[in-house]
Amino acid sequence: MTSSHFSTLATPPCRQFEAWCGWFDPVFDVAPPTDGLSAGFEGEITVWSLGQAAIGRVRAPRLHALRGAHNIRREPVDHWNVVVGGRDTRLTRAGGAVTIPARTPFVVSLGEVMESEREADERLQLYLPRDHFACLAPILDRARGVPLNGAAGRLLAGYLHLLEHSLPELPPEDLPRLAEAIRAMVGACISPAVAGSELAAAQMGATQLEQVRQAIRRRLSSATLNAAALCREVGMSRSQLYRLLEGEGGVARYIQRLRLQASYTALSDVGDTRSVAVIAESCGFYDPSTFSRSFRREFGISPSDMRIASRAGAAPAAVFGPVMEAETRTLRSCLHGI
Structure with missing residues (x-):
């Protein structure tokens, strides 16, 4: 299976952060590191399109990403994002702030205002379009911002890592069945992880x-x-x-x-x-x-x-365009491709 790969490593250090922001614009804004940009901003992203979903591996320095009301207006995609990070994540939503422990999955929705902060890290992000995964809407919306602890959460984290490692060898003919497998596994793991009296x-x-x-x-x-x-x-x-x-x-x-x-x-x-x-x-x-x-x-x-x-192939108000190894040139393009 082919993938799209974006890297700032070949970009001059003085423009690496600008290129990184270009990848995420307009889905997210990225705040400059508090310790400055003198050392550049070396990061890499690999995204696999799974037909009805997408999974990405992100390696980056300390990061503060924001999805504000203006981002939602410019890019109103409302996919769910299931994230597993190697470091703690400070997540802020309308309901308040929470710290998600390392290696603990959590769910966010791109349809809501939020921001996340974390140290230098490598993480996986599974994007699930609402239209393709509507049957999971009750549990995915309930799970937003909740650390998915316990055995079910560990199983989900392990599944995402296994899925990411298996994709390069996945035959194209297996792709149509993959969405149903993801749907079943995500539902089975998140349901017990968010169970409670108010569920x-x-x-x-x-x-x-x-x-x-x-x-x-x-x-x-x-x-x-x-x-x-x-x-x-x-x-x-x-x-x-x-x-x-x-x-x-x-x-x-x-x-x-x-x-x-x-x-x-x-x-x-x-x-x-x-x-x-x-x-x-x-x-x-x-x-x-x-x-x-x-x-x-x-x-x-x-x-x-x-x-x-x-x-013309240009998003409105586009910033510095990163160099890609495939046709997909921004996160926005990836999300519109599923």
Whole structure:
């Protein structure tokens, strides 16, 4: 199986950190090391695409990565990320900060604001797209930011290392079966690791949110998609729906955000030859001026400029471009490839 490899080792030391930031932009911002950059920033990343998922090995110096609201607006991908680090990780989310011990797996969602800090380290990161792993949404959302300790957590860490070591020898014909194996193993390991007295209620809320999300995705182009239509679609009362989406900014805002995310993905896809107007209508925007205004407010760029930048092979507001040994040139490209 082939992989994409990025390294700053061949980059002049004075530009190594800039190149590293270029790899992560716009998914993450990377804060400069507190001890300065005089020694450069030597790091390497190898990413394997698994068809419906991706796994990466990252070796880097001390690192402070941030995914803020502006990152989510510019790159609204909401994959889960299962991480196993060789050093402790200081993870900060809306619920507070926690220290994840070394060699202990943990889950984060790229759909939320967060930041992580750790010393020089080598770690594995398994990216699971929400659409491909929707059946695991209740346990993965419940596991966010929780150190997955115990036997189940150790088993998951061992599985990820075994998976990474086995990929170079994996025949291409085995790739279609790999996603199902990952789905089964991740589910089996994380379920007992996050078990607790409040798990049933948390799972129910996460399951309902996923049902609403899928219902919106199915009817994205519908001009009549509103709270009443969603209630009928998922069998939920209006008050239940409003309580469920209160933390998401409300029903209308949640629908619009999913529509804008879908339009962003389509406009970023160089293989999608539809016009901007057709893409807008497929995502439920039938007034071009409203679509353009909403898109620019959300992502800081107009739909037409987004289309032009994507076809030119450049992400908006791109920084120094790292040199890759394969066609994939940024983390953003890797995430859009699964």
